[in-house]
Amino acid sequence: MEHAYYLTHTENLQDIDLENFHRIYYGAEFCEYLLPRWEEIEKALDFCNEQKKTFSFLTPIVSAYGIDVLIPIFKRLNTYSTTHNRKVEVIVNDLGILSLLKEYSSLGKVIGRLLSKQRTDPRIVRYQDDFTESQLDTLSHSQFSKSFCAALKEYNIIRIELDNPFQGIADSFIQNGLGVSLYYPLVSIATTRLCLFNINETYHLPEIKECKKKSCKALGTFRLTHSTLPVPILLQGNAQLYENKSLPPELEKKGIDRLIHNIGIVT
Amino acid sequence: MKILMPLNPTDNIDILIKGGADEFYCGFIPPESKNTYVNILTEYENNDFTTIEELKNKADIIHSYGKKIFVVLNFQYYTEAFLEILLSTIEKLNELPIDAFILSDLGLITQVRVRFPEIEVHLSTVTGAFNTYALRFFQDLGVTRIVLPDHLNNDEIAALTQHAPKMQLEIFVMNNRCIHLECLCRFHHWQKGQPHPAPSSLSRTTLGHIKRILRQFPHKILGLLFNNPVIKKVFENILNQTRDLHGCRLPFDVSPLNLPATRERIQKAQELERYFGPFHVFMRYPPCGACTLYRAWHQGIDVFKIDGRFNPFSKKLKDLRFIIECAGFLAQAKDEKEFIVFCKNRFKKIFGHRCTHEQCYDLNIWIQN
Known part of the structure; x- marks a missing residue:
C-alpha cells in the first residue's frame, strides 16, 4: 500500500515528518482561486526530491481563469518530469483538464475523487439498515464503471480515486487495470462557486466572481451541526467535508493500492 | 432562439406551445428502477413519466406541432447492471421517437453513442462543463448540445461562447440555482418510501x-x-x-x-x-436569470431553459410568458440597461412583486443596474 501526504501549504516544510509516506499531494482540489503559484509548487517539488518522494498535483474544476493559470504550470511540470526523469501525476477533477493534458505526455493522468460522483451524504449511515439491499448497493457505487474507464482509455489515465463514505465502497476495481486511491479520513460532500467566503459586502450574499481575498485561508474551518447529522460537516472555503475515521475492510481486494492522508485540509 | 420548457405528465402541451414553448424536456423513470434508483428528488419522482404509453401520447402531440421533446436521464452515475436496463429503455423510447436524450454519466453517454449513433445526446448540467476544453472533450464524445452549469457568471458565459467549438449551448434562465455546484453535490435526496431524517409532517x-x-x-x-x-x-x-x-x-x-x-x-x-x-x-424567491438573456443572446446562445418539472402548471405558464416577453424585447432594446429595466417591469407585472437581489442569477448585473 502506497501512502500519500496531502500537503496544504509550503510553509515550515522541514517540520513535516514524511517517514511513513511515499508521495506528496499538493495543489488545489476544490477552488481554482487557491491554485498555488509556481514558486510554491517548485518548493514542494524540491522538498519531494530531498525526501525522495514522488509528487502529485491536485487540480479543481476550472473556468477560463483556472485554465489560464494551469497551462504554464503544466508546461513547467511537464519539463520538470522530463528533465528529472520523475513522473509527476496530475489529479484531474474536471474533464476539460483531461482534454488539455493530452498535450503533456510526460504527466501521469489520474481521475480525482470529485469525478467519482459517489453519494457522500453523512446522513445515509443513520438509515443504512432501512435501505433495501439494492438501494444500498447503488449508494455504494460510483461513476467509475467499466464503460466510464473505457471511455477515457484514449486519455491514458493511470489511476482513479475514491472517497470513503460511511456506507462503504461496492466496486471492485481490480479488473479495470487501473490504480485506485482512497482519500482518508476526510470525505468530500459538496463544492460551490457561490463561495460563502467570497461574499458581496453590500448584499451579504455569495457571488460568482474572482476571489482575491482568500479569506477562507485566514478564517479556517467551520463546523456545521444539525440534529440529523451523525457527524459535523466541516466547511472549508468552498468545500464541505466530513470525517470518517474507519477504513473499509480488505482494501487490496477492492483494488485500492494508495491511501491519501488528507487531514490537513481542515484547520 | 428557442425556449425549452419542463414537462410533467399532467401539463397541457397545447397551451404551452401556444404560449411560445419551442422544445420540451421531461424525466422518465423506468419501471425496473423501483427500489434501485436512490437519488431522485421527491419532486421529480412525482412528476416524471413512468410509462412509455403516457410519454408517447405527449410526444405525439408535441411532434404534431413540429416541436421537439427530450428525455432527461441524468443521475450522476448508474451501476453497471443498471446501465444495461437503461440502454434497453433508451432503445424503446427512441422508437417513439424522442428527439434527444439529456445524459450525464460518461459511461452511459459512451454506450449510447456506440450502440445508437443516430441518437442525439445533450450533456446535462449535472456533468459540469466549465471551460472550452471541457466543451471539446464532450464534442469529441459526440455530444451535440451542452447545458451550461448555472454557476457561471455572465462574463464567463460570454468568454466561453467566444472560444467554444461549434456546438449548441443552452443556459438556464429561470428557477435553477442551487447553493452547491450540481456536478459536485453529493448529498442524498431522499425518496418517497425511504427512511427519512425528517418526520415528514409538513408538505x-x-x-x-x-x-x-x-x-x-x-x-x-x-x-x-x-x-x-x-x-x-x-x-x-x-x-x-x-x-x-x-x-x-x-x-x-x-x-x-x-x-x-x-x-x-x-x-x-x-x-x-x-x-x-x-x-x-x-x-428566497425562485431564482431568475432573465437579465442574463441580453448578453447571452448577443454572444450567440440561443437555447434558454426554464427549470421546474415539478412546478404547478400555473407557475410554468407565468415563467414562459415572462421569458417570452423578455426575449421578444431583445431585438428592440437599445442596450443592456434598457433590457434589464424592461425585464424588471415585466417581472413585477407577471409575478406580482419586485424581483430581489437574492433571487438574481448574477449579482454583478444587479449591482450594475
Missing part, C-alpha cells in the same frame, strides 16, 4: 403557504424578527419538519472548528448561520 405545499405569508412583510422587519432566538428556533423547527429536507437546506448551527475562536471567526460563524438559517430559506 412542500404547506411550506409554500408559510413562505407566501411571510413575504407579505418587509424584508427589514422580518430580518429583525428572525434575529430573535425564540422566533428563529420556531422557524428552524418548521424547516426540520419538512419532507424535502436536503443537505444544502439544513438550518445548521455554525461554530469555528478549532481554537482560537477570534472575533472575526465568531462573526463569520454568525454570518454563516444566518445564511443557512430560516430567514434566507423562507425569504
Whole structure:
C-alpha cells in the first residue's frame, strides 16, 4: 500500500515528518482561486526530491481563469518530469483538464475523487439498515464503471480515486487495470462557486466572481451541526467535508493500492 | 432562439406551445428502477413519466406541432447492471421517437453513442462543463448540445461562447440555482418510501403557504424578527419538519472548528448561520436569470431553459410568458440597461412583486443596474 501526504501549504516544510509516506499531494482540489503559484509548487517539488518522494498535483474544476493559470504550470511540470526523469501525476477533477493534458505526455493522468460522483451524504449511515439491499448497493457505487474507464482509455489515465463514505465502497476495481486511491479520513460532500467566503459586502450574499481575498485561508474551518447529522460537516472555503475515521475492510481486494492522508485540509 | 420548457405528465402541451414553448424536456423513470434508483428528488419522482404509453401520447402531440421533446436521464452515475436496463429503455423510447436524450454519466453517454449513433445526446448540467476544453472533450464524445452549469457568471458565459467549438449551448434562465455546484453535490435526496431524517409532517405545499405569508412583510422587519432566538428556533423547527429536507437546506448551527475562536471567526460563524438559517430559506424567491438573456443572446446562445418539472402548471405558464416577453424585447432594446429595466417591469407585472437581489442569477448585473 502506497501512502500519500496531502500537503496544504509550503510553509515550515522541514517540520513535516514524511517517514511513513511515499508521495506528496499538493495543489488545489476544490477552488481554482487557491491554485498555488509556481514558486510554491517548485518548493514542494524540491522538498519531494530531498525526501525522495514522488509528487502529485491536485487540480479543481476550472473556468477560463483556472485554465489560464494551469497551462504554464503544466508546461513547467511537464519539463520538470522530463528533465528529472520523475513522473509527476496530475489529479484531474474536471474533464476539460483531461482534454488539455493530452498535450503533456510526460504527466501521469489520474481521475480525482470529485469525478467519482459517489453519494457522500453523512446522513445515509443513520438509515443504512432501512435501505433495501439494492438501494444500498447503488449508494455504494460510483461513476467509475467499466464503460466510464473505457471511455477515457484514449486519455491514458493511470489511476482513479475514491472517497470513503460511511456506507462503504461496492466496486471492485481490480479488473479495470487501473490504480485506485482512497482519500482518508476526510470525505468530500459538496463544492460551490457561490463561495460563502467570497461574499458581496453590500448584499451579504455569495457571488460568482474572482476571489482575491482568500479569506477562507485566514478564517479556517467551520463546523456545521444539525440534529440529523451523525457527524459535523466541516466547511472549508468552498468545500464541505466530513470525517470518517474507519477504513473499509480488505482494501487490496477492492483494488485500492494508495491511501491519501488528507487531514490537513481542515484547520 | 428557442425556449425549452419542463414537462410533467399532467401539463397541457397545447397551451404551452401556444404560449411560445419551442422544445420540451421531461424525466422518465423506468419501471425496473423501483427500489434501485436512490437519488431522485421527491419532486421529480412525482412528476416524471413512468410509462412509455403516457410519454408517447405527449410526444405525439408535441411532434404534431413540429416541436421537439427530450428525455432527461441524468443521475450522476448508474451501476453497471443498471446501465444495461437503461440502454434497453433508451432503445424503446427512441422508437417513439424522442428527439434527444439529456445524459450525464460518461459511461452511459459512451454506450449510447456506440450502440445508437443516430441518437442525439445533450450533456446535462449535472456533468459540469466549465471551460472550452471541457466543451471539446464532450464534442469529441459526440455530444451535440451542452447545458451550461448555472454557476457561471455572465462574463464567463460570454468568454466561453467566444472560444467554444461549434456546438449548441443552452443556459438556464429561470428557477435553477442551487447553493452547491450540481456536478459536485453529493448529498442524498431522499425518496418517497425511504427512511427519512425528517418526520415528514409538513408538505412542500404547506411550506409554500408559510413562505407566501411571510413575504407579505418587509424584508427589514422580518430580518429583525428572525434575529430573535425564540422566533428563529420556531422557524428552524418548521424547516426540520419538512419532507424535502436536503443537505444544502439544513438550518445548521455554525461554530469555528478549532481554537482560537477570534472575533472575526465568531462573526463569520454568525454570518454563516444566518445564511443557512430560516430567514434566507423562507425569504428566497425562485431564482431568475432573465437579465442574463441580453448578453447571452448577443454572444450567440440561443437555447434558454426554464427549470421546474415539478412546478404547478400555473407557475410554468407565468415563467414562459415572462421569458417570452423578455426575449421578444431583445431585438428592440437599445442596450443592456434598457433590457434589464424592461425585464424588471415585466417581472413585477407577471409575478406580482419586485424581483430581489437574492433571487438574481448574477449579482454583478444587479449591482450594475
